[in-house]
Amino acid sequence: MSKNILIIGGGISGLCSAYFLQKEGHQVTVIDASDITSGASFVNAGFITPSHIIPLASPGMIATGIKMMFNSASPFYMKPRWDIDFFKWAWSFHKSSTAKKVEKAIPVIKDINIISRELFQDIKSSGDLGEFQLERKGLLMLYQSAEAYEKERKVAKRAADLGLEVSELDKSGLSKIEPNVQIDAKGAINYECDGHTTPTQIMPKLVSFLKSVGVEIRTKETVQDLEILGTKISHVRTNKFSYEPDELVMAAGAWSGLVAKKMGIKLLMQGGKGYRINVERSTGIGMPAILMEAKMAVTPMVGFTRFAGTMEFSGNNSLVRKERVRAIANGAQKFYPDLKISQEETASATTGLRPVTPDGLPYIGRSSKVDNVVFATGHAMMGWSLGPATGKLVSEIIDGKKTAMKIGAFSPDRKF
Template identity: 60%
Template sequence: MKNVIIVGGGIVGLSCAYYLLKEDYNITIIDKSDLSGGASYVNAGYLTPSHIIPLASPGMMAKGIKWMFNSSSPFYMKPRLDLDFIKWAWSFNKSSSKANVEKAIPLIKDINLLSKELYTDLYDSGELGDFQLEKKGLLMLYKTEKEGKHEKEVAKRAQDIGLEVKELLLSELNTLQPNLSNEILGAVHYECDAHTTPTEIMKKLKTYLKKQNVVFKINEEVQDFKLSGNQIKEIITDKGTYSADEIVLASGSWSQKLSQKIGLNISVQPGKGYRINVHRETPVKLPAVLMEAKCAVTPMRGFTRFAGTMELSGINNKIRKERVAAIAQAASNYYNNLTITQEEKLEAQYGLRPVSPDGLPYIGRTSKYNNLSIATGHAMMGWSLGPATGKLISEVLTNKKPSMNIDGFNPERKF
C-alpha cells in the first residue's frame, strides 16, 4: 500500500484524500492551520457550471488599475513592489484576452459539471451523512443595462454549450425572489448551478477521513524538502520530517512559496474574499450574485451568507472594514428591508483564494519530480471544483485515464 502526503487541508486537499482513499493509499494531510477557517470555510458555497468566463478576461486589468486606489472596490489590487506579484500581473494581463477566454470556456464547463456530479454522488452515497445540496440555480441580478447586456451575452454562450439558463422577466423574478429593490431591472437564472453550506461539508468530510485512518498533522508548517534526483524524498516541517511515495501540493495561496523551494514556479496570488453571516430571517430565497457590487448571496443551513470582493494584497491577516462595509451596503441596496448590523459586520471573516494568471487551476504532475502532483490555483472556483480536482489527482497517481482532458491545467504551462 502506497503512502501519500497531501500538503494542504482545504476542500481540494480533503477531496484528494477522499478519492485517494478509494485507491487504497495511506494518507497524511499536513496543514499550517487548525483547519477551522480560510477560503474553504468562508466562500459562497456555489457549484457553478455557469462561471464559464475566467477571471483573466478582456478588461479586467483595466478595472484593476482603475480601482487600484479604491480599497472598497470589487476588484482591488494593492500597489506594491513585490517581484512575484509584478510577474503575476504581467502574465495576468497577457492572459486577459479573448483567445484565453475561448480556450478556457470548455475546460471550466467540463470540470464544473464533473464536480457537480461528484458532489451529487457524495450526497447520494450517504458516506458523510446529510448535508445541504440544493439545485435551485443561481440568479444574476442587475440594476444597469450595461451589466444586463453583458450577462445576457454570457448566458447566450452558456446556452450554446448546453447549460440550462433562462432570462427572467421582472414578474418571473419577483415570483422566484420577492422583496427585491425596485432598482433591479432583471436577472439571468442559471438553472444549472447548485449551492451548499461549506462549513457543514468540511466538518463532515474531516470526520469521515479521520474515521478512515487519514492522519492529520495540523498547526504544522512545511518548511523545506529533501530532494534526490527527480524525487522528493522527505518533507521537513517545523515539527518533524516525513517521507512518502507520492506528494500532492494542494496548499492554495501558499503554493508558490513552497514550489519555489524545489525549483518550480507555480504562479499564484492570494485573492482575499470576505464573508458576513446573518443568523436570522432574511428575504433571500435563492442564491444570487449582485452584479454591480460583485457580491454573492447564499441561503445556507441556519444562516444567510453575503460574500465577495477580490483583493490582491498579498498574504496578510488584515480585514479591511471598508470592504466588509461594501458587502453589507450591497445587501441593503438589492433587498428590501435588509440591514446588516454592526455586530454582524464585526464577525466578518476572510479567505485567501489562489489565483493563477490565466484563471485556470493547476492540476497534474510536474516533469521535474516523478512523485509530485500539483492541485491549486482555482481562484474563486475552489469550492466548486474541489471534488473534481480530487478525482483527477487520484487518476493521475494511479495512471488511470482521467475523467476529462487535463492538458489545459498543466502546472508547467507558460503564460
C-alpha cells in the same frame, strides 16, 4: 498498489484528494498550517457553478484593477506595493486576458465544473458524510442596469450554446421565484445548472469521515524543508515531523507557490482575498444570487444567509479592511432594500485567500521537474466548486488511470 501519500493543505481540494485516494486503498496523511476551521474553504459563497465559464483573466481586468487601485473599497483591488513576484504574475495575467485565450478556456472550465457537480451528488448519495445541504435551485444574476443585463446576456447565450440550462426572469418572474424578499432589480438571468451548499457544514463532516477511515490529519504543521533525491521528493520536513512519501500532493492554496519554490518550481500565483458576512436571522432570501453591479454573492445556507465578495490582491495576510466589509453590506442593501446588515454582523466578517493563477485556470497535474508531485491548487473563485473534480483527477493521476477529462490546460508547467 497502495502508496504512502502526503497531502500539503487541508482545504477543499486537499481533503477531496484524500477522499478519493483513500477509496483507492492508499495510506494518506494531510497536513495543514491551520486547524482547518478557517480560510477560503470556509468563507466562500458555497456555489457549484458550471455557469462560471469566464475566467478571472479576461479582457479589461488589468485596466479595471489599475483604475480601482487607489480605492480600497472597490470590488477588484490591487494594493500598490513593490513585489517582484506580484509584478511577474500581473504581467502574465495581462498576457492571458485576451478574447482568444478566454474562448479556449471556456469549454475546459465548463467540463470540470460539470464533473465536480456530479461528484458532489455522488458524495452525498454515498452517505459517507451524512446529511448536508446540496441544492440545485439555480443561480440568479440580478441586474439593475441595461448595461449589466447586456453583458450577462452574452455570457448566458454562450453557456446555453454549451448545453447549460439558462432562463431569463423579468421583475414579475423574479417576485415569483423569490416571494419572501423585496428585490430592487430589473430582472435576472437564472443559471438553472448551478447549485449551492454550506461549506461550514461540509468541511467538518469531510474531516470527520476521513479520520474515521484512517486518513491522518495533522494540523498546525508547516513545511520547513524538502529533500530531493534525483527527480523525486524523498523527505518532507515540517515543524513537527519528517515524512518519506511515495507521492506528494500540493494543495496548499495561496501558499502553494512558496512551497513549490522549495522544490525549484516557479508557480505563478497570488492570494486573492475574499470577505464574507453571515447574517444569522431570517432574511427571506431563498435563492443564491450574484448582485451584478455590486459584484458580490448571496447564498442561503443552513442557519444563516451569507454575503460574500471582493477580490483583493494585497499579499498573503488575513487583515480585514473595514471599508471592504462595509461595501459588501451596502451592496446587499442596494438590491435588498428591506435588509439592513448590522454593525455587529459586519464586525464578525472574516476573510479567506483564494489561489489565483495568471490565466484563471487551476494547476492540476504533474510538473516535468519532479516525478512524484501532483499539484491541486490555483482555483481562484471556483475552488469550492471544483474541489471534488480536483480530488478525483488527483487520484486518477496517481493511479495512472485515464483521467475524467483532458488536463493539459491545467499543467503547472504551462507558459503564460
